[in-house]
Amino acid sequence: MRDGGNDGAALQERQRLETLREYRLLDTGPEPAFDRVTKLVSDLFDAPIALISLVDDCRQYFKSAHGLEVSETSRDISFCHHVVIGEEPLVVTDVLGDSRFRDNPLVTGEPFIRFYAGVPLRAYNGAILGTLCVIDRKERAALDAHEIGRLQDFAAIVMAEADLRRAIVERDEARRMLERALDFSGIATWQLDPATGGMRWHGAAAELFGADYETALVRADDVLARMPPEDRDRVAAALGESRDGGNPYSVEHRIQHPERGMRWIASRGDWDVWSDDARLTGVSIDITEQKSRQENANLLMRELHHRMRNLFATVSAIISLTRHAARDVDDYVERISSRLDALNRAQNVLLGANFMTGSMHALMREVEASFPRIRWSGPDLLLPENALVAMALTFNELATNAAKHGALASGSGRVEVSWTQDEQGAEGRMFHLTWSESGGDREIIAPDRTSFGTLLMERSVKNNLGGTIERRWDPAGLVVDITLPARWREA
The missing domain is CATH 3.30.450.40 (GAF domain)
Known part of the structure; x- marks a missing residue:
């Protein structure tokens, strides 16, 4: 026991x-x-x-x-x-x-x-x-x-x-621990004596305001002097309103940091009042990254709004033009669905990136998923949104026609897509793409009239991308050559 x-x-x-x-x-x-x-x-x-x-x-x-x-x-x-x-x-x-x-x-x-x-x-x-x-x-x-x-x-x-x-x-250990925590948290604490303008600092003051804060920022006017004029006036006004009304102080402003350049600072404070004296005690944090994210988000929203307007304009044009080319309602619905699928493929690629550019390889993987017998090769390029949509619509028209009238209409047919781009710095640098159909079980002949799909491809290549498109009907199948100015950089 x-x-x-x-x-x-x-x-x-x-x-x-x-x-x-x-x-x-x-x-x-x-x-x-x-x-x-x-x-x-x-x-x-x-x-x-x-x-x-x-x-x-x-x-x-x-x-x-x-x-x-x-x-x-x-x-x-x-x-x-x-x-x-x-x-x-x-x-x-x-x-x-x-x-x-x-x-x-x-x-x-x-x-x-x-x-x-x-x-x-x-x-x-x-x-x-x-x-x-x-x-x-x-x-x-x-x-x-x-x-x-x-x-x-x-x-x-x-x-x-x-x-x-x-x-x-x-007490001393708690103070040191608090100061260390403030250093690690990136928070500076300060106290302002409004009667003298004197400043006292603790915490991450060097990180937020400069390593020279103890000697260079001994007065409130010294801090104001590091702000851009428009921010300086606004901060001085906020400080005056807080002092006159005894209200909490809250402001966001820029400051020229000696080592880190222009930074955004958010400061909050309130008054400690004694019988015949008062001090404004507060904290400041660096919000430069938050401001940057906010600006990026605003830019992204503006870009998204622009993209949506372009997308709706494209959809509207497809709907209007397809109406004139369709033979009946079922044909109209089929053509519209196919072209909207092409737009969806382009949007999927943009969503997978940054809304502004998309990968050529990513687009071809989307095309291959819908038309499995299409094979492709070429360098990966970053296409802007308008070029990506134009290429998506062009590939969709070619693949749809191949499935109805060309090589993909039979089980043995196939399509090879390849592209190259001239060397960087070459005079008259161009992008070259070839669509080549082969292996079909029917004779391939040129159509007797220009379809809306052909017009849509020519509009996409010539008007939107400033290039040329040429088609020829070889005995083995349709061959399409597209040539564009080489404006796209490799991914």
Whole structure:
């Protein structure tokens, strides 16, 4: 069975040691506040030695030692250890008569202790950190209740000073942690004295306003001077309105950062008011990236609006022109659906990119998905939206005609699409594409009239892309050559 008492004592000792380390008094230098107490106690009790002793896990450390040169001793020979364990004052008038201490090295050797009186140093949570004790080298009478009470009062003074010191250390650590967090978060904090215009800074001020902020931005006017004139006037007006009405301050502005160029800053603040004084305290963050994303989103929306207008115009033209070429309602619906599918293929490619350009390979994969016996080869090029739509409509008309009247009308027919582009810098640089049908099981002859599909292809190639399109009906199948100015860069 486990010994519950031992477990409880071990837990209590662990908590006591954790509390002791919270105070950060171990292995620290002399401090006048503690040394004054041990000197006063030594004088008051007419004792040569007075100690503030902190009992660690294996030693007793003397935070203040009046009349003793050593700074620590082992815990196993410590008198103060017994006070920590007993949690109450301990007075030994003659240690030679006490079996616990008579053979102690501190009794048989320096400092030759004969008398000991110690009271607990009790922390905020009740843990005993050590003792305040007086020591004499000769036997003395026991302390009465009044004298022990005095010693306990001085012990309370010691702990009040220790608690104040702990609070200051925790405050400083919390401040450093906050400043580090502000540095990592990219937030600068500041305070403005409206009477003098003086500025105080903390946090990521260097990141937001420049590495020279401590010397160059000591006044509000210095900060305003780094803003563009139109922003400067607006910020000054917002600051004036906030000051006059005592209202929160909120503004977004640009600032010329010495190392990073023009940046966007958002600042928020409010007034801390005392009886006869006020300060505007606030925070600032860099919103340059958010502004950039917002501008990009606005640009994208304008571009999308432009694309949608173009798309609707194209759809409207297809609907109107197809109406004149269709033989009946079913034919009309079929032709419209086919051409809208071609537009959809172009839009899929644009949606997969950036709305502004699309990949030639991506377009051909869309065409191949609808007409599996089309094979293609050529460099991947980035086509602008109008060129992509024109090429999509052209491929759709060619593929639809091939499926009805050409090579793709039979199971053995196929289509090869290939293209090249002249070398960069070549004079009269051109793009060349060939559509070649073969393997069909019927004779291919030129049509007796120009269809709407042919007109649509010629309009797309000639009018929209500034190129030429030539068709010839070889015995093996239709061959189409398209030549365009080489304006497209490789993907």
